[in-house]
Amino acid sequence: MSQTASLGFDPRNPAFVADPYPFFRQLRESAPVWKGPLERWFVTGYEDTALMLKDRRFGKDYTDPEAVTRRFGPTAMQEPAVIDLMQMMLMRDPPDHTRLRGLVTKAFTARRIEAMRIRVQELTDRLLDKVQADGRMDAIRDLAFPLPVLVICELLGIPEEHHERFMTGSASGGALLNPTTPTRAELDAANAGTQATGAYFEALFERRRREPRDDLITQLVQAEENGDRLTTAELRANVALLFAAGHETTVNLIGNGLLSLLRHPDQWQILRDDPSMIPNAIEEVLRYEAPVQAVSRTVAEPVELSGVPLRRSEIVVSLVGAANRDPAVFENPDRLDVTRKDLKPLSFGGGIHFCLGAQLARIEAAVVFETILRRLPKLRLLEPDAPKWRPSFTLRGLTSLPVAWN
Ligand code: HEM
Structure with missing residues (x-):
């Protein structure tokens, strides 16, 4: 244990964040179920992670x-961002989870998502039109960030004149997902984001109650299942969850994917030669540079993982980026x-919390990679x-990614 403790798990250290994989490997080899900082268990194996995601214990x-x-620390119950988080399906157990997910799934149908493909193509082309003549771009600022934001804005039904205001940065408290207790500054930033987007959405809900449209927010506002409506707090928090997922995960799939593929020109060439390989390449970059590096659970009933007994109420964090590089699989x-x-x-996780946006994220990434290979094949x-x-x-991504094609 002391040996692994000295390995240097340091999720706030930029050098660690830049390359956590050697640590993951050492940890998997020396203590696959490891009691790390803050008395939390850390899991690095694929099978252990898969079990943890599916098993109701x-x-x-x-x-x-x-x-x-x-x-989240001693002030948790007074922090607006934490209180909002507690209302999200992502953080709830059945039966609340089942009710919340059921209501959102009704609005977020496979048909509605698949219908977005054409729109994703139009938006991708429009973003590339803006920069094509320059011969270079920041692939995050100019493409990977605005695309998912525009897509989620359109799906939710945020009026077009408001899209610009959401183009500047992240809306949610991604830091709250880190396997550390948040600092005061992280809580303040998360609270500010929650309050600003919360106020915006509440005004929009009112508008859609008065003037319904064919969009997700209208459907959620009207949602009713088994006579059980969403509370206003649940509605606000779960719309914020969809919105944050649009801001903070797909951008990283596109950015991490482009970085990984362009750093391996032989792999890029395979896709140039045969674009039908793109869907498989997306699964591979999801594996290789997972946009969400950790998921966590609390032990509901005593259980063993790789022979290590876990007690009720203990927190278990699966290092997804490590599980994805398990040599046993x-x-x-x-x-x-x-x-x-x-x-x-x-x-994308697994079990009852399996990512609701997985198909949308895959469509966006596929359209981006296809379009770049076609329009900018010399990208470097x-x-x-x-x-x-x-x-x-936890949310692994780039701040910028300068690329050129001239
Ligand atoms: C590449 C992009 C994405 C990745 C890697 C990703 C990853 C994940 C993961 C790992 C989980 C499960 C967390 C857990 O079990 O604790 C999750 C849940 C979720 N994701 Fe995503 N996500 C992505 C994109 C999206 C998008 C675009 C949306 C919606 C627009 C979305 C909406 C959700 C929702 C609502 C949940 C909660 C589901 C539940 O609790 O039942 N995600 N996502």
């Missing part, structure tokens, strides 16, 4: 103020290989050796 437990305080796991077969990365990195990672552990 692991839950979320976010309705218990004591559990919430253990995660993936041969040569540190190698990017877009031709891998039977890829099942755990990057301008700073291949110095990727600028955001200072965030």
Whole structure:
């Protein structure tokens, strides 16, 4: 244990964030179920993670103020961002989770998502039209960030004249997802985001109650299942969850994917030669640089993982980015290989909380990669050796990605 403690798990350290994989490997080899900082368990294996995601002995437990305080610190129950988080389906156990997810799924149908493909193509082309003649762009600022934001704005039904105001930065408290107790500054930033978007959405809900439209917010406002409406707090928090997912995850799939593929020109070439490989390549970049690096659960009933007994109420964090590189499941796991077969990365989670936006994210990434390969086949990195990672552990992504094609 002391040996692993000295390995240097340091999710606030930029050098650690830049390359956590050597740590993951050492941890998997020395203590696959490890009691780390803050008395939390850390899991690095694929099978352990898959079990933890599917087995109901692991839950979320976010309705218990004591559990919430253990995660977010002594002021947790007074922090607007934490109170909002507690209302999100992502943080709830059945039966609340079932009710919330059911209501949102009704509005977020596969048909509605698939219908977005054409719109995603139009938006991608429009964003590339703006920069094509320049011969270069910041692939995050000019493409990977605005695309998912525009898509989620349109799906939710945010009026077009308001899209610009959401183009500047992240709306939610991604730092609250890190496996650390948030600092005062992180809580303040998360609270400010929650309050600003919350006030905006409440005004929009009112508008859609008066003037219904064919959009997700209208459907959610009208949602009723088994006579059980969403409370205003649940409506606000779950719309904020969809909105934040649009801001903070798909951008990282596109950005991390472009970085990984362009750093491996042989892999990029495979896609140039055969674009039908793109869907497989997306699963491979999801595996190789997972946009969400950790998911956590609370032990609901005593359970063993890899022979280690876990007690009720203990917090367990799966390091998804480590599970995705488990050599027991993936041969040569540190190698990017877009031709891998039977890829099942755990990057969208699993079990009852499996990502609701997975199909949308895959469509967006596929359209971007297809379009770039067609329109900018000579795309190359301008700073291949110095990727600028955001200072965030759980949500893994780049602040900028300068590329050129001239
Ligand atoms: C590449 C992009 C994305 C990744 C890697 C990702 C990853 C994840 C993961 C790992 C979970 C499960 C967390 C857990 O079990 O604790 C999750 C849940 C969720 N995701 Fe995503 N996500 C992405 C995009 C999106 C998008 C675009 C949306 C919606 C517009 C979305 C909406 C959600 C929702 C609502 C949940 C909660 C589901 C539940 O609790 O039942 N995600 N996502």
